[in-house]
Amino acid sequence: MLAALTLAAAGVRAQEPPPPAPDAAAQPAGAPWTFSATGYWNMPRESGDYLSGIFIAEKSQLHLEARANYEAKHSQSAFLGWSFSGGETVQFKATPIVGFVWGSTHGVIGGLEASVAYKKLDYYIEAEYLDPNGAEPGYLYAWSELGYRPIEWLRLGLVAQRTRIYGGDRDLQRGGFFQVTVRKVTAGFYWFNPGSHEQVAILSLGVSF
Template sequence: MSPRYAALAALLALFAHIGPAHSAPADDEDDEDEEEIADTPASPSLTPPAPAGASAVVTKREDHAAAEDDKPETTLGVSFSYYAMRTEADFLTPVITLDHGPLHLETRYNYEAIDTGSFFVGYTFSGGDTVSFSITPILGAVYGDNAGVAPGLEASVSWKDFDFYTESEYYIDHHDHHRNYLTSWNEIGWRPIPPLRVALVTQRTRTVDEGRDVQRGALLQWTLKRGATLGLNFFNPTSDRRYTIGSIAFQY
């Protein structure tokens, strides 16, 4: 007899032996064993239920997986925006964000003002299903050519292919309250296809002095693979003071 048929015969003999053993009356010791097996949670991936030792290992693995799922997610974001100006010098604005669960950290340069940096701490509240939202109150310190504090807010709402995003802050100067200033960036966006997002944008900022209190423009964004996004902004398109912002952002 070949080894394959010998193994098959041995397996059939084993099942034939196990079958009567389960159907025969059990003594007290067998009852205790059956009680232990009944009290042991069955593994969903094993049929029939695994023995107590194996079941305990599976349960621990499931608990560990659940604990891993409960761990706060950490996300790092890096973006660079290049302002191509017509009436003043070009400049670059880098922004770095770190989110660990609801904790939000952010640092910027040339955002509140030229040659000025800032660091923010915030806490994110988010939720929703059909309409999702995210609200992050922030508080920051501003340093460099301008020095002060800046409470603010970052928030977004999305529904289907539409979304609204805003980030605003009120800069409070340490030395001169006449330099206090509100800066704001607002977008209303739409995704006609998954990688493409188009938006109408308004901003009020100190970094650009174009003779307008609120500047208006349009934004095109294209999401690449691996979390990279390219952006192109056109502000004041009908004015002699128009300018363009090219941006690239990465998320890890």
């Protein structure tokens, strides 16, 4: 998720966007819960490594999400969202979310997670705005991926994020990624700012159930 949209709002997370589902409104009322959990080992060149994580629970259009070390180190956040999806040749899914963060930073957050897919190409964007609290100014976090699947189990492409979690002068991080999926397990590698003093590598491992 890149060009103009990426430069306008590029986040903090390294999660594979789920393929857009059929229109959730058309699903039966008794649709089952689905869950996913993903851990990320972040390796900024100029600071210490750390672990972050995301847990998602969905039932029909209802979206629940919890995060750790996402908006800031030593912080936790929780969100409530509602999903809209559809399309055949071009599939899409959009989930407005609202929540709050506490810990080393705190405040109310509003955001959007969205994806669009066409054949082997897909684009995913996740953006959220942290409401200013006290001396802290408001801030727009964002994560963006443009992906391609040459074969079903391999996804690769370009990635960008806008975050202040790493410190330094560079808010906008850009690079590449690849992911490998075996059944319900996805492993990935993201490399931001390759070759620079501010490069960041991220290993991810996720499972859906």
